[in-house]
Amino acid sequence: DAKTTQPTSMDCAEGRAANLPCNHSTISGNEYVYWYRQIHSQGPQYIIHGLKNNETNEMASLIITEDRKSSTLILPHATLRDTAVYYCIVQTDSWGKLQFGAGTQVVVTP
Amino acid sequence: GAVVSQHPSRVICKSGTSVKIECRSLDFQATTMFWYRQFPKQSLMLMATSNEGSKATYEQGVEKDKFLINHASLTLSTLTVTSAHPEDSSFYICSAPVSDGHGYTFGSGTRLTVV
Numbered sequence: 001d002a003k004t005t006q007p008t009s010m011d012c013a014e015g016r017a018a019n020l021p022c023n024h025s026t027i028s029g030n031e032y033v034y035w036y037r038q039i040h041s042q043g044p045q046y047i048i049h050g051l052k053n054n055e056t057n058e059m060a061s062l063i064i065t066e067d068r069k070s071s072t073l074i075l076p077h078a079t080l081r082d083t084a085v086y087y088c089i090v091q092t093d094s095w096g097k098l099q100f101g102a103g104t105q106v107v108v109t110p
Numbered sequence: 111g112a113v114v115s116q117h118p119s120r121v122i123c124k125s126g127t128s129v130k131i132e133c134r135s136l137d138f139q140a141t142t143m144f145w146y147r148q149f150p151k152q153s154l155m156l157m158a159t160s161n162e163g164s165k166a167t168y169e170q171g172v173e174k175d176k177f178l179i180n181h182a183s184l185t186l187s188t189l190t191v192t193s194a195h196p197e198d199s200s201f202y203i204c205s206a207p208v209s210d211g212h213g214y215t216f217g218s219g220t221r222l223t224v225v
Contacts, residue, residue: 032213034213036213036214041201043116043203043205043216043218043219044154044203045216046212046213049212049213085153087153095142098156098214099156100153100156102153103153
């Protein structure tokens with residue numbers, strides 16, 4: 001599976017949009033981009049995923065560049081509860097091993 | 111959505127004893143379960159993959175005789191830390207792939223402290 005690169009940390013003001021970048025320049029055509037987050041001392045939580053098209057759900061939006069080499073997770077109105085480590089992972093849909101990188105520590109401040 | 115229930119959430123045990131961690135899929139059948147370990151301020155590290163009815167496969171460097179994994183049914187996978195030592199103290203998390211389009215679902219984790 002392709003590796004990803006994310007910034008180590010990011011601060012965001014409560015109520016503002018948080019834009020989390022992820023580079024996955026070696027992504028293959030059949031690999032999806034998944035985003036998970038882990039709030040301190042909890043198991044990771046699924047946020048969103050996509051293949052080519054931009055996606056939106058009740059939690060976030062995912063913007064994938066046309067060449068699929070990078071993506072951005074958007075939390076439209078960050079709240080204090082969004083403070084967590086966010087992981088960008090590329091994965092096929094064959095349910096293989098899910099390997100986690102270092103992720104981005106997002107801190108939302110009042 | 112699909113839920114994996116993990117127990118216990120916290121456990122403290124003495125050095126040399128064994129501890130069993132259970133992960134149950136509540137509303138789906140988990141033919142595969144992944145087990146992770148996470149040390150403070152680090153990312154999740156995959157330890158092993160269990161498949162129902164067959165032997166688990168372990169990642170390089172993970173002792174299979176120390177971390178016993180059993181996946182005897184489609185709804186239950188267990189991880190037993192045998193002869194625990196303080197360096198085994200960690201956060202253990204299980205995960206299973208789901209077919210509802212959400213990739214993988216995770217247990218809530220088990221904080222193991224060996225004293």
